[in-house]
Amino acid sequence: MAKKVHIPLQLIIEHRAIPHLFKTQVYEWIKGKKVALVSGSGKTRKVTDQIIDVISGQALDMQVLTCKDNTLDTINDLEREVLEDHPDMIFGIGGGKALDVSKVVGTRSNVPVVLFPTAISSDAICSPVAVIKMLNKSTSMGVKMPQGVVIDLDILSSCPSRLMSAGIGDLLSNKTALFDWELAHRAGKEERNTFASLMANNAVDSFLNLLNREEVDSSQLMKLAAESLIMSGIAMSIAGSSRPCSGSEHLISHAMDYHCGSKALHGEQVAIGVLFAQYLQGQHEQTEALHLYYEKLGLPTHYEDLGYTREEMHHAIRKAPSMRNRYTIFNEYHLSDETIDKILDLVYPDHAKNRYQLTGSSIG
Numbered sequence: 001m002a003k004k005v006h007i008p009l010q011l012i013i014e015h016r017a018i019p020h021l022f023k024t025q026v027y028e029w030i031k032g033k034k035v036a037l038v039s040g041s042g043k044t045r046k047v048t049d050q051i052i053d054v055i056s057g058q059a060l061d062m063q064v065l066t067c068k069d070n071t072l073d074t075i076n077d078l079e080r081e082v083l084e085d086h087p088d089m090i091f092g093i094g095g096g097k098a099l100d101v102s103k104v105v106g107t108r109s110n111v112p113v114v115l116f117p118t119a120i121s122s123d124a125i126c127s128p129v130a131v132i133k134m135l136n137k138s139t140s141m142g143v144k145m146p147q148g149v150v151i152d153l154d155i156l157s158s159c160p161s162r163l164m165s166a167g168i169g170d171l172l173s174n175k176t177a178l179f180d181w182e183l184a185h186r187a188g189k190e191e192r193n194t195f196a197s198l199m200a201n202n203a204v205d206s207f208l209n210l211l212n213r214e215e216v217d218s219s220q221l222m223k224l225a226a227e228s229l230i231m232s233g234i235a236m237s238i239a240g241s242s243r244p245c246s247g248s249e250h251l252i253s254h255a256m257d258y259h260c261g262s263k264a265l266h267g268e269q270v271a272i273g274v275l276f277a278q279y280l281q282g283q284h285e286q287t288e289a290l291h292l293y294y295e296k297l298g299l300p301t302h303y304e305d306l307g308y309t310r311e312e313m314h315h316a317i318r319k320a321p322s323m324r325n326r327y328t329i330f331n332e333y334h335l336s337d338e339t340i341d342k343i344l345d346l347v348y349p350d351h352a353k354n355r356y357q358l359t360g361s362s363i364g
Contacts, residue, residue, distance in 0.1 A: 005238050008126060010114075010148035013226050017152035018047070018116070021054045026114055026148050033088035034061040036111075038078060038102045040094025041066055044118050047155055048093050051116065063087065070097040071133045075104050082109045092146075095119040095163070096266070100130035103143040114148040119159045120167040120226050122266050125149060127233035129242050131266070138257045145237055151226050153219065164225060165298045166267030171207060171228050172293070173249045173270045174200045174235075176277040176329075180247030184327035190243070196235045200244035203231035211296065248280070248320065248328035249273035255316040255323050256308065264306035271299045272306065275347050276317065280329045287347065300356040302348045313348075314340055 010025050021027050035055065039048040045066075052062060063085055065078050082090070082105055092102025093116040106113035117125040124130070130143045156164070178197055185192035207228045210221060235244040242250075252273030253266060271294065278287045294301050303313045317340050321330040333339075 003238075005234075006128070006145040007234050007237060008146050008149050010150075011126075011230065012149070013151040013153065013223060013230075015153045017150050018050050018054060018155070021051070021150065022058070024150075026150060027055070027058055029114075029148075030055060030059045030089055032060050034063070034086065035059045035089050035091055036063045036065055036082055036085065036087035037091045037093060038065045038067050038098060038105065040098035040118070041068060044094040044098065047116065047118050047152075051091060051093065061087075067094065067098040067101045069133070070101050070131065075101055075108075075132060079105050079108050082111060087111060089114060089147075091116060093118065096122045096124040096131070099124045100132060100143075103130045103146065104132060104141065106146075107143040112147040113144070114150065115146045116150050116152070117226075118155050119163040120151075120156060120222075120229055121163040122167055122170045123229045123232045123236075123245060125151070125226070125233065126230045127242070127245075128237045138254070138262065140242065145233075149230065153223060153226075156222055156226070157219070161298060162265070162268075164222065166265040166271075167229055168207070168225055168297050169267035169271030169274070169299050170245075171204060171225065171232060172290070173247070173274050174204045174232060174245050176249045176274050176281060177243065177245050177247035179281050179283075180277075180326075180328040181243050183329060183332065187327055187331075189327040193239045193244075196239035196244045199231055199238065200235040203228040203235065208293070211293070243326075247326075248277040248330055251320040251323045251326070251328060251330065252276060252316055255319040256312070258323065259319050260308055260312040260316055263308060264300075268300055268306055272303050272348075273320075275301070276343065277329060279343060279347050280333065291352070295355065298356070301352040302355070304348075304353055305356040310344065313344060317344075 037048055039045055065081055090102055090106045090111050090113045092099050092113055099115050102113050126149050128145050129140050131138050131140055178201055181192050184190040207224055210224050232245045236242050249270055253269035256269050291301055300306055
């Protein structure tokens with residue numbers, strides 16, 4: 001029996017995508033309709049104003065709602081406003097938080113969502129998963145896929161480089177996640193979807209193939225990073241879970257959030273988690289090669305550069321397996337404190353410190 005997979009009906013990734021929105025199917029969708037624009041604050045609001053200028057003659061009515069954070073309280077407030085105003089479509093505009101909140105509000109209020117990412121700091125730009133904060137802790141929840149995604153490359157090019165680096169960190173985690181998924185399948189714990197695995201793996205490989213060229217155009221790299229993160233999101237939709245893109249490395253990041261104070265961007269922490277997970281998976285040579293990619297991409301190679309102490313990192317590793325009921329490489333080992341310390345020394349040597357500066361910030 002064939003499986004129904006939900007993917008965006010419109011995917012636009014190009015320069016001047018917002019000024020040219022009137023040429024697209026998205027513009028037709030809103031003809032005579034009410035649109036709620038869920039916007040991050042700060043610079044994101046300028047992007048929202050650009051979108052309003054383009055659609056003002058097409059939409060019947062527009063309502064701008066500010067997404068100040070991704071807490072449950074904010075989501076409840078925005079959902080209340082949406083249900084009172086009854087828009088026909090939600091435009092989610094901003095970084096990971098605004099996009100996730102838009103997906104949650106759209107899912108809960110049964111209103112289709114079109115996302116306008118202003119940064120690609122994670123695979124939230126197109127995925128059936130949203131991260132929200134409950135009781136000051138981050139948690140993931142399933143949501144409907146967006147009906148459309150519009151990525152204006154001119155907007156992305158003006159974002160801090162840290163945000164793109166974080167998105168690539170999230171993308172590279174597909175490799176360790178797929179390794180863990182295969183482990184779970186072999187252990188009889190979970191079924192593995194081959195199509196989802198192929199898509200998640202090809203998303204990373206296509207990006208690395210371009211990166212390996214002698215001359216790489218930064219605009220091409222940014223576009224392909226966005227496309228690869230979109231493919232990762234679709235892989236999750238095919239799988240029906242985040243399994244193709246989330247494994248032991250994400251458990252480490254979740255533990256850093258939950259037990260150590262969430263001091264960095266999600267993709268930055270995942271990138272640090274990838275190094276430990278890959279070593280534990282026995283891919284020692286790949287770990288050394290990954291350091292070269294990290295340096296080329298501006299990714300962190302040591303947890304201290306993200307503001308975490310050795311004690312906190314040790315604690316995060318210790319707590320990682322308990323963060324979610326998911327079979328990963330952690331289930332194949334009983335890690336003693338001594339073993340964790342030994343691997344920390346090997347994976348995060350002193351010479352890997354001070355290569356990364358926490359400059360720039362996430363965009364709502």
